[in-house]
Amino acid sequence: NGGKFCGGFDINVFGRIHETGDISLLPDTSTETTCYMEDARKPSVAAIEGLALGGGLELAMLCHARIATPDAKLGLPELTLGVIPGSGGTQRLPRLIGLPSALDVMLSSKPLASVEAKRLGLVDAVVSSAELLKVSRQWAADIAGGSKPWIRSLHRVDKLGSLVEMHGLIQKARENYIRAAKNTPQYLACLGVIEEGIAHGGYHGILKESKVFTELVLTDASRGLVHAFFSQRAASKVPNVSDIGLKPREVRKVAVIGGGLMGSGIATALIVNGVNVILKEISSEHVKKAIHAVKGNVTNLASRKVLTQDKAEKALLRLKGALDYSEFHDVEMVIEAVIENIPLKQKIFSELEKVCPPHCVLASNTSTIDLYTIGENTASQDRIIGAHFFSPAHLMPLLEVVRTEKTSPQVILDLMTLGKKIKKVPVVVGNCTGFAVNRIFYLYGRGANLLVHLGVDLFRIDQVITDFGFPMGPFLLMDLSGYGVTVAVRETMSSSFSDRTFESPLVDLLLKSGRNGKQNGKGCYIYQKGMKPKPDLSVLAIVEECRKLINIMPDGKPISITDSELVEM
Structure with a gap:
């Protein structure tokens, strides 16, 4: 209804549990109740429009079929909140789409589009919104009437494969999360619960799932991740x-000035999300290198x-170089992403004011320079704003929107909207x-340097x-960011x-020795293609x-520290 089948569990309840420590605030959705629905003699079909996430998808998997609209998204994002489904x-998804795909969906917490969900077997048909209820009822x-199969997800085994294969897949996945298990226990817990169902049957699996879910709600990981969830909303x-x-x-259409590590990353983030980009550099050689x-x-x-080949090819068509x-x-909008040089940035912004339309947002990716200083030679202070991305800009999710006292609310809103x-x-x-x-x-990096000394x-x-x-640690991060950024900050x-x-x-000595991190393949670490x-x-x-x-x-002796x-x- 209204484009949202079910977004899942009310996360506000987690917040109240974390405040009070009262686990009884969790809703009573017993294993017996859910299994009763799945094993009922009357068939049920989930008609999915919009979102079917978390408990919403679990509800849909209790049904005997799932019909979705083209824009529907289905997923189990619970691990991002420090818990498991x-x-x-954890039991029904592997039985519907196979263990490899189910592991990917749960461990990544990324939703599936309805077409992909149909290909995997999670969705039985994709139909228009106008046809959704009619098709679902039929x-x-x-x-x-017996002309369509009566599928009870928990009882399926045809997509699971052999025990040896499944244990091997789980063990391989487990190796990726052992290192951080102390602080993010939900990943190994999820794998353990899946393995329980494989070894002893789906019903045993959901009994363990319920127990582990309750235990994880009270962990520090869940407290922290739920706090982050609400902070992100706020x-x-x-x-x-x-x-x-x-x-x-x-x-x-956005112009990006500077095609270095940051500028090329910003351009990538824009084109893969449907925005046309003009990427300006100082020479043909630099343009070629940036593209x-x-x-x-x-x-x-x-x-x-992350992208299909078709979407990747279409994204690159949105990119154009310029001199x-x-x-x-x-x-x-223009996003300036040149080196941290005040006269250069001032020159660029004074030029932008003359060549861009009067409504164009003038943004700088500076990480260190005062925005008033950057725009002091312009009359467009209300259009100037900071758009501080983090490296690599096409992967890192955070965007600092830096406002001055003169930045207009409209410009702030425009950049926030583009960011989303x-x-x-x-x-x-x-x-x-x-x-x-x-x-x-900065204090994190200084602390690491102090420890080295x-x-x-x-x-x-x-x-x-x-x-x-x-x-990654602070020194690998310094390598990836480039030493110029470290020096400027x-x-x-x-x-x-x-x-x-x-x-x-340290960074001065590294530069003196000819090192500049990943940019030239030598830093604290050695960088070789594909490794x-x-x-x-x-x-x-x-x-x-x-x-x-x-x-x-x-x-004169190194300190002893655990x-x-x-x-x-």
Whole structure:
């Protein structure tokens, strides 16, 4: 009804449980009740329009058939909240679509489009909204009349494969999550529950599922992830912007200035989400290199099945290189993504004011420079805003929307809306040193550098942070971001907080030795095409030189510190 079959469990209940510790607030959806519906003598068919997520999909899988509209989305996103599906999803989904596909759906938490769901066997037919109820009713009548199969998901075994194959798949999946299991227990728990059903039958599986679900609700992982869920929702509500009746203007064409690591990533994020892009660079060679980088990003997304080949090809048709401003006459937004150089950015913005239409949003991807400084030579302060993406920009979900006191509410709303369109989480922040993320993250990096000077191995620091659950440690991240960004952030933060910073010469020594992280294939790690970054042990000599320049080790000896103490720091 209204494009939403069922979005699942009311997540507000999780919040109340976390506040009170009262697990009895969970709704009583017993195993007996759900199985009674599935085993009933009257056939049921789920007519799915819009969303069937979490408990909504579990409800649909209790039915004997599922009919969906073309725009329907089906999925089990529970793991993103620190729990597992709790109403039979871990048992019924593998029996409907096979274990490999079910593992992918549950562990990734990504919804399936209805056409893909039909291909896998989760959906029986895809029909128009106008035909949905008619077809669903007829399907139920056909089941009752015997002309359509009466399928009870929990009793199916034809898609499961052999026990040896299934245990092998689960073990392989388990290896990907063992390292971070302490802080994200829901992944191994989900695999364990699936395995229980495979070994002892679906009914035993859902009994264990119910027990494990209840246990996970009270974990720190669930508390933190539910908090993040509500924080993300709250971020879209900005006083005097989202509550004053403004409507976002459609952004169909964006110019990106600068095709380096960040600019090519931003361009990628835009074109794969339906936005036409003009990518401007300073020379034909730079344009060629930038477009090649974008093509590489899109190809990588297609190889990882994030995009279909057809969508990847269509995305690249939205990209056009440029050497001048001749194509800027009809752009709705410009995102400047050049190096952190104040005179260069000021020159660009003064030029943009002359060549872009008067309604065009003028955004800078700066991570460190005051926006007033960038736009001080223009008369368009109300159109200037920060659009701070994070590297790699086509993958990282966060987008800092940086407002000044002069930025108009319409411009803020337009950038927030575009951010959501390209699948980012826009967070509005003030125009201050480091904005929000770098202001916090700078201390994380400084702490890691301080530990190196105290004698802790930098590769150990990265490993400990990865074991904790982060996708990478601070030094690998520094490599991927590029040392220029590190230097620029350091200079900005040091000038604002000179009495509160610890400055290591490590990045300067790395640059002096010809290293620049992933950009030139050499940093703290070695980068080779098609291979994971490998620690470069030769960098330890540079670390020793760094420690000699600033020697703060007590009595000249490395400190003794446990892994848990490193994490707490």
